[in-house]
Amino acid sequence: MKGNTNSSDPLKNFRNFLTFVAPGPEEETETFLKLLKPVRIYKGEYFISEGQIPRKFAFINKGLFRYLYIDKTGKEFTKNFLTEGKFIVSYSAMIAQKTSLLYIEALEDSDILEIDYNQWLEVKKRHECWSVLLIAMLEHAFSVKEKRERDLLLLDARERYIDFLNEFPTLESRVKQHMIASYLGISPISLSRIRKNENH
Template sequence: MAELTEIKSLLSQINLPEKEQEDLLSISKIKQLKKNEFFISEGQVPKKFGIVIDGLFRYYYVNNKGDEFTKGLILTGNVLTAYSAMLHQQKSLFYIQALEDAVILEINYNLWLELKKQNPFWDKFLILLLQKGYCVKEKRERELLLLDAETRYKIFQEEFPTLEKRIKLQIIASYLGIKPESLSRIRKKTTS
Protein backbone atom coordinates (compact mmCIF):
# COMPACT_ATOMS: atom_id res chain seq x y z
CA MET A 1 0.00 0.00 0.00
CA ALA A 2 1.22 3.50 -0.79
CA GLU A 3 2.71 5.42 2.09
CA LEU A 4 1.15 8.75 3.07
CA THR A 5 4.48 10.50 2.41
CA GLU A 6 4.54 9.04 -1.12
CA ILE A 7 0.99 10.28 -1.74
CA LYS A 8 1.76 13.75 -0.37
CA SER A 9 4.88 13.92 -2.53
CA LEU A 10 2.82 13.10 -5.61
CA LEU A 11 0.14 15.65 -4.66
CA SER A 12 2.90 18.26 -4.30
CA GLN A 13 4.13 17.40 -7.79
CA ILE A 14 0.68 18.17 -9.19
CA ASN A 15 0.79 21.55 -7.44
CA LEU A 16 -1.47 20.94 -4.46
CA PRO A 17 -0.53 23.15 -1.51
CA GLU A 18 -0.27 21.52 1.95
CA LYS A 19 -3.69 22.68 3.21
CA GLU A 20 -5.45 21.47 0.05
CA GLN A 21 -3.60 18.16 0.28
CA GLU A 22 -4.98 17.67 3.79
CA ASP A 23 -8.49 18.65 2.67
CA LEU A 24 -8.36 16.26 -0.27
CA LEU A 25 -7.01 13.41 1.84
CA SER A 26 -9.82 13.94 4.35
CA ILE A 27 -12.44 13.07 1.69
CA SER A 28 -10.43 10.34 -0.07
CA LYS A 29 -9.43 6.76 0.40
CA ILE A 30 -6.46 4.82 -0.88
CA LYS A 31 -7.62 2.00 -3.11
CA GLN A 32 -5.71 -0.86 -4.71
CA LEU A 33 -6.84 -2.23 -8.05
CA LYS A 34 -5.63 -5.47 -9.56
CA LYS A 35 -4.52 -5.75 -13.17
CA ASN A 36 -7.59 -5.72 -15.49
CA GLU A 37 -9.90 -4.44 -12.71
CA PHE A 38 -12.23 -1.59 -13.62
CA PHE A 39 -12.28 1.76 -11.86
CA ILE A 40 -15.39 2.70 -13.85
CA SER A 41 -17.37 0.50 -16.24
CA GLU A 42 -19.42 1.46 -19.25
CA GLY A 43 -23.01 2.00 -18.13
CA GLN A 44 -22.05 2.96 -14.58
CA VAL A 45 -22.98 6.41 -13.28
CA PRO A 46 -19.66 7.62 -11.81
CA LYS A 47 -19.69 9.04 -8.30
CA LYS A 48 -15.92 9.13 -7.88
CA PHE A 49 -12.71 10.14 -9.55
CA GLY A 50 -9.14 9.26 -8.74
CA ILE A 51 -5.51 10.24 -8.86
CA VAL A 52 -3.11 7.51 -9.96
CA ILE A 53 -0.51 6.98 -7.22
CA ASP A 54 1.08 3.98 -8.89
CA GLY A 55 0.17 2.01 -12.00
CA LEU A 56 -1.23 2.42 -15.47
CA PHE A 57 -4.80 2.70 -16.74
CA ARG A 58 -6.60 2.98 -20.02
CA TYR A 59 -9.87 4.52 -21.12
CA TYR A 60 -11.58 2.46 -23.80
CA TYR A 61 -14.81 2.00 -25.71
CA VAL A 62 -16.32 -1.26 -26.96
CA ASN A 63 -18.51 -1.25 -30.07
CA ASN A 64 -21.46 -3.57 -30.72
CA LYS A 65 -19.11 -6.09 -32.40
CA GLY A 66 -16.93 -6.28 -29.29
CA ASP A 67 -14.02 -4.32 -30.80
CA GLU A 68 -12.08 -2.21 -28.30
CA PHE A 69 -10.92 1.34 -28.99
CA THR A 70 -8.41 2.76 -26.52
CA LYS A 71 -9.13 6.44 -26.03
CA GLY A 72 -6.34 7.22 -23.58
CA LEU A 73 -3.53 5.88 -21.41
CA ILE A 74 -3.29 7.28 -17.89
CA LEU A 75 0.00 7.19 -15.99
CA THR A 76 1.03 7.91 -12.40
CA GLY A 77 0.20 11.43 -11.25
CA ASN A 78 -2.80 11.85 -13.53
CA VAL A 79 -6.51 11.99 -12.82
CA LEU A 80 -8.93 9.16 -13.63
CA THR A 81 -12.43 10.29 -14.44
CA ALA A 82 -15.40 9.84 -16.72
CA TYR A 83 -15.90 13.56 -16.17
CA SER A 84 -18.86 14.41 -18.41
CA ALA A 85 -20.82 11.37 -17.16
CA MET A 86 -20.00 12.29 -13.55
CA LEU A 87 -20.85 15.96 -14.10
CA HIS A 88 -24.24 15.18 -15.66
CA GLN A 89 -24.86 12.07 -13.52
CA GLN A 90 -25.26 9.94 -16.62
CA LYS A 91 -23.95 6.51 -17.51
CA SER A 92 -20.31 6.35 -18.57
CA LEU A 93 -19.82 5.54 -22.24
CA PHE A 94 -16.39 4.00 -21.68
CA TYR A 95 -14.39 1.81 -19.32
CA ILE A 96 -11.47 2.83 -17.12
CA GLN A 97 -9.32 -0.27 -16.60
CA ALA A 98 -6.12 -0.91 -14.66
CA LEU A 99 -3.50 -2.35 -17.03
CA GLU A 100 -1.33 -3.44 -14.11
CA ASP A 101 -1.73 -3.63 -10.35
CA ALA A 102 -2.32 -0.06 -9.26
CA VAL A 103 -2.89 2.25 -6.30
CA ILE A 104 -5.12 5.29 -6.56
CA LEU A 105 -6.42 8.02 -4.32
CA GLU A 106 -10.19 7.63 -4.77
CA ILE A 107 -12.21 10.82 -4.23
CA ASN A 108 -15.95 10.93 -3.65
CA TYR A 109 -17.38 13.43 -6.15
CA ASN A 110 -20.14 14.79 -3.89
CA LEU A 111 -17.72 15.38 -1.02
CA TRP A 112 -15.35 17.11 -3.45
CA LEU A 113 -18.20 19.39 -4.62
CA GLU A 114 -18.73 20.41 -0.98
CA LEU A 115 -15.01 21.05 -0.60
CA LYS A 116 -15.09 23.11 -3.82
CA LYS A 117 -17.86 25.32 -2.41
CA GLN A 118 -15.69 26.15 0.61
CA ASN A 119 -12.43 26.92 -1.20
CA PRO A 120 -12.03 28.70 -4.59
CA PHE A 121 -8.67 26.95 -5.05
CA TRP A 122 -10.53 23.87 -6.31
CA ASP A 123 -12.22 25.82 -9.12
CA LYS A 124 -8.80 26.96 -10.33
CA PHE A 125 -7.41 23.46 -9.97
CA LEU A 126 -10.33 22.02 -11.96
CA ILE A 127 -9.77 24.55 -14.74
CA LEU A 128 -6.10 23.53 -14.92
CA LEU A 129 -7.05 19.84 -15.12
CA LEU A 130 -9.66 20.53 -17.80
CA GLN A 131 -7.19 22.61 -19.81
CA LYS A 132 -4.61 19.82 -19.63
CA GLY A 133 -7.21 17.23 -20.66
CA TYR A 134 -8.46 19.39 -23.51
CA CYS A 135 -4.93 19.88 -24.88
CA VAL A 136 -4.27 16.12 -24.76
CA LYS A 137 -7.61 15.44 -26.49
CA GLU A 138 -6.98 18.04 -29.19
CA LYS A 139 -3.48 16.68 -29.92
CA ARG A 140 -4.75 13.09 -30.02
CA GLU A 141 -7.60 13.96 -32.39
CA ARG A 142 -5.20 15.76 -34.74
CA GLU A 143 -2.84 12.78 -34.79
CA LEU A 144 -5.66 10.29 -35.48
CA LEU A 145 -7.16 12.44 -38.23
CA LEU A 146 -4.05 13.72 -40.00
CA LEU A 147 -1.09 11.44 -39.38
CA ASP A 148 -0.34 8.02 -40.80
CA ALA A 149 -0.06 4.97 -38.54
CA GLU A 150 3.74 4.84 -38.66
CA THR A 151 4.03 8.47 -37.53
CA ARG A 152 1.49 7.87 -34.74
CA TYR A 153 3.55 4.88 -33.59
CA LYS A 154 6.75 6.99 -33.48
CA ILE A 155 4.92 9.63 -31.42
CA PHE A 156 3.64 6.88 -29.09
CA GLN A 157 7.22 5.62 -28.58
CA GLU A 158 8.43 9.16 -27.79
CA GLU A 159 5.60 9.94 -25.37
CA PHE A 160 5.50 6.53 -23.67
CA PRO A 161 9.03 5.08 -23.99
CA THR A 162 8.50 2.25 -21.47
CA LEU A 163 4.93 1.19 -22.25
CA GLU A 164 5.67 -1.39 -24.95
CA LYS A 165 7.22 -3.54 -22.24
CA ARG A 166 4.27 -3.03 -19.90
CA ILE A 167 1.15 -3.54 -22.04
CA LYS A 168 -0.13 -5.88 -24.75
CA LEU A 169 0.51 -4.95 -28.36
CA GLN A 170 -3.21 -5.18 -29.11
CA ILE A 171 -3.82 -2.31 -26.65
CA ILE A 172 -1.12 -0.23 -28.33
CA ALA A 173 -2.68 -0.98 -31.73
CA SER A 174 -6.08 0.00 -30.35
CA TYR A 175 -4.62 3.27 -29.02
CA LEU A 176 -3.05 3.98 -32.43
CA GLY A 177 -6.32 3.23 -34.22
CA ILE A 178 -4.94 0.29 -36.20
CA LYS A 179 -5.21 -3.50 -36.25
CA PRO A 180 -2.58 -5.55 -34.37
CA GLU A 181 -1.31 -6.98 -37.69
CA SER A 182 -0.62 -3.45 -38.96
CA LEU A 183 1.29 -2.65 -35.78
CA SER A 184 3.38 -5.80 -36.23
CA ARG A 185 4.28 -4.71 -39.78
CA ILE A 186 5.17 -1.19 -38.61
CA ARG A 187 7.31 -2.53 -35.74
CA LYS A 188 9.11 -4.93 -38.09
CA LYS A 189 9.76 -2.09 -40.56
CA THR A 190 11.06 0.33 -37.89
CA THR A 191 13.38 -2.19 -36.22
CA SER A 192 14.98 -3.51 -39.40
Protein backbone atom coordinates in the same frame (compact mmCIF):
# COMPACT_ATOMS: atom_id res chain seq x y z
CA MET B 1 0.20 17.86 -15.55
CA LYS B 2 2.91 16.17 -13.53
CA GLY B 3 3.80 15.75 -9.90
CA ASN B 4 6.40 13.83 -7.96
CA THR B 5 5.21 10.24 -7.53
CA ASN B 6 8.47 8.55 -6.50
CA SER B 7 7.51 7.92 -2.89
CA SER B 8 5.80 4.70 -1.82
CA ASP B 9 3.51 6.71 0.47
CA PRO B 10 0.38 7.54 -1.59
CA LEU B 11 -0.72 10.46 0.57
CA LYS B 12 2.78 11.95 0.48
CA ASN B 13 2.72 11.53 -3.28
CA PHE B 14 -0.56 13.38 -3.55
CA ARG B 15 0.60 16.11 -1.19
CA ASN B 16 3.66 16.61 -3.43
CA PHE B 17 1.37 16.66 -6.45
CA LEU B 18 -0.83 19.37 -4.93
CA THR B 19 2.19 21.45 -3.96
CA PHE B 20 3.37 21.30 -7.57
CA VAL B 21 0.03 21.81 -9.36
CA ALA B 22 -2.27 23.73 -7.02
CA PRO B 23 -0.56 24.91 -3.81
CA GLY B 24 -2.87 26.11 -1.07
CA PRO B 25 -3.05 26.60 2.69
CA GLU B 26 -1.93 23.63 4.78
CA GLU B 27 -5.35 23.30 6.40
CA GLU B 28 -6.97 22.95 2.98
CA THR B 29 -4.50 20.26 1.99
CA GLU B 30 -5.14 18.37 5.23
CA THR B 31 -8.90 18.59 4.74
CA PHE B 32 -8.61 17.20 1.25
CA LEU B 33 -6.22 14.40 2.20
CA LYS B 34 -8.77 13.13 4.72
CA LEU B 35 -11.24 12.59 1.88
CA LEU B 36 -8.91 10.32 -0.07
CA LYS B 37 -9.54 6.58 0.04
CA PRO B 38 -6.57 4.33 -0.83
CA VAL B 39 -7.74 1.46 -3.05
CA ARG B 40 -5.97 -1.42 -4.79
CA ILE B 41 -7.37 -2.33 -8.21
CA TYR B 42 -6.06 -5.51 -9.76
CA LYS B 43 -5.09 -6.09 -13.36
CA GLY B 44 -8.16 -6.62 -15.52
CA GLU B 45 -10.58 -4.96 -13.11
CA TYR B 46 -12.54 -1.84 -14.01
CA PHE B 47 -12.57 1.43 -12.11
CA ILE B 48 -15.61 2.43 -14.17
CA SER B 49 -17.68 0.28 -16.53
CA GLU B 50 -20.03 1.29 -19.32
CA GLY B 51 -23.51 1.78 -17.92
CA GLN B 52 -22.35 2.90 -14.47
CA ILE B 53 -23.08 6.37 -13.16
CA PRO B 54 -19.66 7.64 -12.00
CA ARG B 55 -19.69 8.91 -8.43
CA LYS B 56 -15.93 9.04 -7.91
CA PHE B 57 -12.65 9.84 -9.58
CA ALA B 58 -9.13 8.89 -8.59
CA PHE B 59 -5.45 9.76 -8.61
CA ILE B 60 -3.07 7.05 -9.84
CA ASN B 61 -0.33 6.57 -7.28
CA LYS B 62 1.06 3.43 -8.90
CA GLY B 63 -0.07 1.45 -11.91
CA LEU B 64 -1.51 1.77 -15.38
CA PHE B 65 -5.01 2.21 -16.80
CA ARG B 66 -6.64 2.61 -20.17
CA TYR B 67 -9.82 4.28 -21.34
CA LEU B 68 -11.72 2.14 -23.84
CA TYR B 69 -15.01 1.71 -25.60
CA ILE B 70 -16.51 -1.65 -26.54
CA ASP B 71 -18.97 -1.83 -29.43
CA LYS B 72 -21.93 -4.20 -29.80
CA THR B 73 -19.76 -6.87 -31.43
CA GLY B 74 -17.27 -6.82 -28.57
CA LYS B 75 -14.58 -4.93 -30.48
CA GLU B 76 -12.43 -2.71 -28.27
CA PHE B 77 -11.35 0.84 -29.05
CA THR B 78 -8.56 2.18 -26.82
CA LYS B 79 -8.99 5.90 -26.22
CA ASN B 80 -5.99 6.58 -23.98
CA PHE B 81 -3.49 5.21 -21.49
CA LEU B 82 -3.12 6.72 -18.01
CA THR B 83 0.02 6.34 -15.90
CA GLU B 84 1.22 7.38 -12.46
CA GLY B 85 0.47 10.94 -11.40
CA LYS B 86 -2.69 11.21 -13.54
CA PHE B 87 -6.39 11.28 -12.67
CA ILE B 88 -8.84 8.69 -13.94
CA VAL B 89 -12.42 9.81 -14.42
CA SER B 90 -15.39 9.50 -16.74
CA TYR B 91 -15.80 13.23 -16.42
CA SER B 92 -18.74 14.19 -18.64
CA ALA B 93 -20.84 11.33 -17.27
CA MET B 94 -19.87 12.21 -13.69
CA ILE B 95 -20.82 15.89 -13.84
CA ALA B 96 -24.09 15.05 -15.62
CA GLN B 97 -24.69 12.04 -13.35
CA LYS B 98 -25.47 9.93 -16.40
CA THR B 99 -24.26 6.47 -17.31
CA SER B 100 -20.70 6.26 -18.60
CA LEU B 101 -20.07 5.25 -22.19
CA LEU B 102 -16.48 4.20 -21.51
CA TYR B 103 -14.61 1.70 -19.41
CA ILE B 104 -11.55 2.49 -17.30
CA GLU B 105 -9.52 -0.72 -17.01
CA ALA B 106 -6.49 -1.48 -14.85
CA LEU B 107 -3.71 -2.91 -17.03
CA GLU B 108 -1.55 -3.64 -13.99
CA ASP B 109 -2.18 -4.11 -10.28
CA SER B 110 -2.64 -0.47 -9.33
CA ASP B 111 -2.84 1.70 -6.22
CA ILE B 112 -5.14 4.69 -6.45
CA LEU B 113 -6.62 7.38 -4.21
CA GLU B 114 -10.37 7.61 -4.70
CA ILE B 115 -12.26 10.87 -4.27
CA ASP B 116 -16.03 10.91 -3.81
CA TYR B 117 -17.58 13.34 -6.29
CA ASN B 118 -20.07 14.88 -3.84
CA GLN B 119 -17.34 15.43 -1.27
CA TRP B 120 -15.24 17.04 -3.99
CA LEU B 121 -18.07 19.44 -4.81
CA GLU B 122 -18.19 20.51 -1.16
CA VAL B 123 -14.45 20.93 -0.68
CA LYS B 124 -14.19 22.85 -3.95
CA LYS B 125 -16.22 25.65 -2.37
CA ARG B 126 -13.71 26.15 0.43
CA HIS B 127 -10.74 27.75 -1.33
CA GLU B 128 -9.64 28.94 -4.77
CA CYS B 129 -6.77 26.42 -4.82
CA TRP B 130 -9.31 23.70 -5.67
CA SER B 131 -10.49 25.66 -8.69
CA VAL B 132 -6.83 25.86 -9.74
CA LEU B 133 -6.59 22.07 -9.43
CA LEU B 134 -9.77 21.55 -11.45
CA ILE B 135 -8.59 23.93 -14.18
CA ALA B 136 -5.25 22.10 -14.36
CA MET B 137 -7.08 18.77 -14.72
CA LEU B 138 -9.38 20.10 -17.43
CA GLU B 139 -6.60 21.85 -19.33
CA HIS B 140 -4.54 18.68 -19.35
CA ALA B 141 -7.51 16.59 -20.53
CA PHE B 142 -8.34 19.11 -23.27
CA SER B 143 -4.74 19.22 -24.49
CA VAL B 144 -4.57 15.42 -24.65
CA LYS B 145 -7.87 15.26 -26.53
CA GLU B 146 -6.82 17.97 -29.01
CA LYS B 147 -3.48 16.30 -29.73
CA ARG B 148 -5.10 12.86 -30.11
CA GLU B 149 -7.63 14.15 -32.64
CA ARG B 150 -4.93 16.04 -34.56
CA ASP B 151 -2.64 13.00 -34.71
CA LEU B 152 -5.40 10.72 -36.01
CA LEU B 153 -6.24 13.24 -38.73
CA LEU B 154 -2.77 14.33 -39.85
CA LEU B 155 -0.27 11.57 -39.10
CA ASP B 156 0.13 8.27 -40.92
CA ALA B 157 0.32 4.98 -39.01
CA ARG B 158 4.11 4.96 -38.71
CA GLU B 159 4.18 8.56 -37.48
CA ARG B 160 1.50 7.79 -34.90
CA TYR B 161 3.55 4.82 -33.67
CA ILE B 162 6.70 6.94 -33.31
CA ASP B 163 4.66 9.58 -31.51
CA PHE B 164 3.29 6.90 -29.16
CA LEU B 165 6.84 5.78 -28.29
CA ASN B 166 7.83 9.38 -27.56
CA GLU B 167 4.76 10.11 -25.48
CA PHE B 168 4.76 6.80 -23.57
CA PRO B 169 8.42 5.67 -23.58
CA THR B 170 7.89 2.87 -21.04
CA LEU B 171 4.57 1.48 -22.23
CA GLU B 172 5.47 -0.75 -25.16
CA SER B 173 6.70 -3.46 -22.78
CA ARG B 174 3.80 -2.94 -20.35
CA VAL B 175 0.87 -3.01 -22.79
CA LYS B 176 -0.38 -5.77 -25.08
CA GLN B 177 0.24 -5.11 -28.75
CA HIS B 178 -3.41 -5.32 -29.76
CA MET B 179 -4.16 -2.49 -27.30
CA ILE B 180 -1.44 -0.32 -28.82
CA ALA B 181 -2.78 -1.10 -32.30
CA SER B 182 -6.27 -0.12 -31.16
CA TYR B 183 -4.95 3.14 -29.73
CA LEU B 184 -3.16 3.90 -33.01
CA GLY B 185 -6.25 3.07 -35.06
CA ILE B 186 -4.58 0.25 -37.00
CA SER B 187 -4.69 -3.54 -37.07
CA PRO B 188 -2.26 -5.65 -35.00
CA ILE B 189 -0.80 -6.94 -38.28
CA SER B 190 -0.07 -3.40 -39.44
CA LEU B 191 1.54 -2.60 -36.09
CA SER B 192 3.71 -5.69 -36.33
CA ARG B 193 4.84 -4.65 -39.80
CA ILE B 194 5.67 -1.11 -38.64
CA ARG B 195 7.61 -2.39 -35.63
CA LYS B 196 9.55 -4.80 -37.82
CA ASN B 197 10.52 -2.03 -40.22
CA GLU B 198 11.53 0.30 -37.39
CA ASN B 199 13.76 -2.33 -35.81
CA HIS B 200 15.76 -2.85 -39.00
